[in-house]
Structures are given as C-alpha cells and as structure tokens.
Amino acid sequence: GQSLEQPSEVTAVEGAIVQINCTYQTSGFYGLSWYQQHDGGAPTFLSYNALDGLEETGRFSSFLSRSDSYGYLLLQELQMKDSASYFCAVREEDKIIFGKGTRLHILP
C-alpha cells in the first residue's frame, strides 16, 4: 500500500518563511507534487519533482530526496493569501495519491 505523512497544521507570520514536510511510502514512485487548496475551492497545482533536488517557482520551492522518501514545500515572503491547505501527492505511474494536507495559518 501507500502512505503519505505531512503535519496537520503549521502557523507562521506574514513575511516569514515556512517549510511543509512530506514523507511517503509507496510501492512504485514516479514523482511528488504539491497542491494548494483554499477553503471551498478546488486544488490547484504548485509544483512537481521527479528527480532529487530543488525546484523554484517564484516564492514557492519544492524539494525531493528519493533516497529518503522525503520532500518539502518552502514558501517565502508569506502573504495572507497563502492561508490555505497544502497537499503533497505521490505519482505511482498512472495513479496520483494525495496526503491528508497541511493547514497553513498565517498571523499578521
């Protein structure tokens, strides 16, 4: 079977940096994605890592270590609009399996 672990909640201050970790166990691993979901909305794609290393897209970066079955999402210069839930998702060839999500609270 497969499992993904991420913290249920994280709190940070506006303007700061926050890291959301994800560890996974899966029978076949092809890549790790990150999605953002605001309350009442649909998930939206943030990033995808198939290889080890850091991918940067604006204020967001995502890291993957395949040997450690671990990845993280880094959000810089936090803004109030970043208050949302963040999901890591593992790609197992044709299937994409989601974690339970991390609720990010941002304090002014």
Add this chain to the structure above:
Amino acid sequence: NAGVTQTPKFRILKIGQSMTLQCAQDMNHNYMYWYRQDPGMGLKLIYYSVGAGITDKGEVPNGYNVSRSTTEDFPLRLELAAPSQTSVYFCASSSRLAGEAYEQYFGPGTRLTVT
C-alpha cells in the same frame, strides 16, 4: 477553454437513490480522475482513466462506477447512495506528454449530501 466542468454543483440524495455526477474537459487530456474529499481531509482516489475505454480502480472504488466512452467525458455513477458517500467530489484531468509536469486540473467540485 472551459477547462474541467462538473455538474451538478450541489445535490441532496435520499438513502438508496442513485445518481450520476458529470465531468467533462475540453483540453484533450487522456488522463481523468475522480476523487472524494471529506471535511478537513485529503483527497481519496475513487477511479481513474488513462484513455477512452480504459478505467481502473483507485483507493476507494466501492459503491461507485465509471465509464469513459469519449476522451472528453468521465461520469461517476453512485448506485444505492449511503450516508458514508456524503462528500465533495472532484474530477481532474491531466496530460502526460513527455516533459510535462503531470499537473492535474481540477473541476469546481460537486457537494453531495446523502440523508
């Protein structure tokens, strides 16, 4: 492009009733997925399809059926609705061309209540 569309947006069903949740995409994506999301939880994969005529079970397929007769449409059928199927249902699609990031595009969701 409309992207991924889902109908209806909301529905209340009585226990034992049946219904079909509609999903369509106009991006010519081969891959389509159905997820359910319970309050405060992650998304659970119900069924997915890698192309017209091909479907496969995900993590929680019991109580659901799907079909994929065209590239554009991927309806989800609930037979004999149960309260445990109260959830938000999301349809998603993706392209799998070489070099792409396997981004899933999600529809707005269908909020289903079974009472």
